[in-house]
Amino acid sequence: MTMHRRSALQWFGSLTAGTLLQPSGTLKALGNSYDKSKFQMEQLIKPCENEEDFWHQIRQAYSVSSSIINLNNGGVSPQPRVVQEAVEFYNRLSNEAPSYYMWRILDQGREPLREKMAKIAGCHADELAFNRNSSEALETIIFGLRLNAGDEVVLTKQDYPNMINAWKQRAHRDGIGLKWVNFNFPIQEDDEIVNAFAREFNSKTKIVQITHMINWNGQLLPSKKIADKAHALGIEVLVDGAHSFAHIPYAIPDLGADYFGASLHKWLSAPFGSGLLYVNKSKISKLYPLFAGGDPESTDIRKYENLGTRSFAIEQAIGNAIDFYEMIGAERKFNRLYELQHYWTERVKDHPNVQINHPMDKHYSGALGNVGIKNKKPEDLASFLFEAYKIHCVAINWENIHGVRITPNVYTTKAELDKLVKGILEFADSK
Numbered sequence: 429m430t431m432h433r434r435s436a437l438q439w440f441g442s443l444t445a446g447t448l449l450q451p452s453g454t455l456k457a458l459g460n461s462y463d464k465s466k467f468q469m470e471q472l473i474k475p476c477e478n479e480e481d482f483w484h485q486i487r488q489a490y491s492v493s494s495s496i497i498n499l500n501n502g503g504v505s506p507q508p509r510v511v512q513e514a515v516e517f518y519n520r521l522s523n524e525a526p527s528y529y530m531w532r533i534l535d536q537g538r539e540p541l542r543e544k545m546a547k548i549a550g551c552h553a554d555e556l557a558f559n560r561n562s563s564e565a566l567e568t569i570i571f572g573l574r575l576n577a578g579d580e581v582v583l584t585k586q587d588y589p590n591m592i593n594a595w596k597q598r599a600h601r602d603g604i605g606l607k608w609v610n611f612n613f614p615i616q617e618d619d620e621i622v623n624a625f626a627r628e629f630n631s632k633t634k635i636v637q638i639t640h641m642i643n644w645n646g647q648l649l650p651s652k653k654i655a656d657k658a659h660a661l662g663i664e665v666l667v668d669g670a671h672s673f674a675h676i677p678y679a680i681p682d683l684g685a686d687y688f689g690a691s692l693h694k695w696l697s698a699p700f701g702s703g704l705l706y707v708n709k710s711k712i713s714k715l716y717p718l719f720a721g722g723d724p725e726s727t728d729i730r731k732y733e734n735l736g737t738r739s740f741a742i743e744q745a746i747g748n749a750i751d752f753y754e755m756i757g758a759e760r761k762f763n764r765l766y767e768l769q770h771y772w773t774e775r776v777k778d779h780p781n782v783q784i785n786h787p788m789d790k791h792y793s794g795a796l797g798n799v800g801i802k803n804k805k806p807e808d809l810a811s812f813l814f815e816a817y818k819i820h821c822v823a824i825n826w827e828n829i830h831g832v833r834i835t836p837n838v839y840t841t842k843a844e845l846d847k848l849v850k851g852i853l854e855f856a857d858s859k
């Protein structure tokens with residue numbers, strides 16, 4: 429059974445009538461709509477005798493390209509149709525009378541959405557703020573922290589460029605020191621990673637940045653163990669969860685994070701341009717917002733949402749992405765993503781010219797992998813895969829990581845990965 433547009437949209441009609449037209453009734457109406465959305469999606473999946481039948485149905489929920497095989501879901505994930513249609517619906521409603529429907533109607537949906545997000549994030553709703561991406565969330569933290577000349581920050585050479593550049597800007601402007609950890613991944617030993625961070629801690633260290641999953645090769649870092657070492661010395665912890673949130677099952681507080689940022693348009697498959705900021709309740713008053721509005725020392729998490737005019741359609745459709753995520757289930761999704769990565773990795777790893785640049789242990793990896801070919805450029809492998817097999821992926825040349833990043837998603841089939849395997853082995857055999 430496929431997820432038909434008509435069935436997926438049945439619940440939307442109720443939002444335009446009755447109480448939704450009155451601001452006083454909007455919270456109840458939107459709350460009810462979330463329940464209807466989840467119920468409708470659950471009804472669209474038939475009971476399956478085996479897992480492959482289930483994942484076949486999930487594939488039908490996406491508008492998958494028939495022209496290319498998309499194995500760069502790590503950059504940005506597509507939205508299932510029900511999320512796309514929610515954005516269209518809310519955008520259409522907004523355009524009927526923008527200042528009324530956006531600010532008096534849809535804006536009231538943020539609090540039910542915040543509660544809904546808190547359930548999958550495993551934290552208090554008043555610790556979460558919505559924004560546009562992980563860069564915005566993390567730069568809110570980086571530029572909002574009270575750091576003085578001589579204070580030090582510990583981070584790694586393998587962190588995301590936007591975060592590295594933000595810290596460099598603070599160092600240039602404010603005179604703070606940056607202490608760098610440089611890894612040779614993959615690593616499948618917690619102590620090696622934790623000790624590398626701990627060696628850089630000293631009395632000047634004020635904060636450590638931990639990229640929970642390295643975007644270049646999918647390496648998972650033991651965030652909680654690093655955080656415990658840091659907290660024992662009075663050092664605060666910032667966690668970049670861009671690639672791990674809704675990919676690896678966890679509660680944000682379990683990472684040991686004082687501050688956390690993620691892009692929801694990655695593994696949650698929420699609308700493009702949706703992000704999440706977490707600030708531990710005890711830290712909110714001393715973290716300044718990136719966009720000023722009111723009291724910068726307020727204890728209200730909403731001070732980080734003063735973004736000006738934004739897309740309420742994108743924001744509200746996050747709720748539909750959460751419903752889709754919960755319909756699959758966090759553990760079931762992670763197990764499938766790891767299975768897909770393991771599927772192609774196992775079939776190429778023993779070739780003498782193939783270099784696997786990601787951990788294979790499930791404790792240290794998920795969907796995201798990286799493969800290189802000895803004595804050949806990653807760009808050449810990526811070009812070959814696209815030209816010969818229409819496989820879209822991305823070449824990586826970063827600190828100590830050189831290869832092609834491969835990121836399947838829940839809609840990816842094993843038949844598509846068989847083509848990937850064939851392409852990698854063919855290129856590895858070529859002169």
